Amino acid sequence: MAGIVFLKTGKLGKVRRFYEDRVGMTVWLEQPGIAILKHGNMLIGFHEQPEPDLDGMVTFFYATREEVDVMHARLSNVATSELKENPKYRIYHFFGKDPEGRNIEFQHFLHPVEHSDW
Secondary structure, eight states: OOOOEEEEEEEEHHHHHIIIIOOOEEEEEETTTEEEEETTEEEEEEEEEEOOSSEEEEEESSSSHHHHHHHHHHTEEEESOEEETTTTTTEEEEEOOOOOOOOEEEEEESSOEEEOOO
């Protein structure tokens, strides 16, 4: 079984290009006014609507710290924090914003996690 989280977007083309070109997501399925993108086992559907969903946060996680470093370098112009370790949650991460101002996070768990679906 699987699922898709749908978010409304007022800038479907721009948001799609950002997540494809900058974050590295791939198109899983397209429908009229909808782009469903994939990152590992995560599916996010962006649906063209007049008012975007900007609450919450989309978090991408990676198998290594080095992959998070690469994403920070790639997204330095949209990063809103520096790279850091968070001892409370045992993660290495940074935050940023997508083209609509949606909160995004890139992280690596500093403890073992099951990731056979990646």
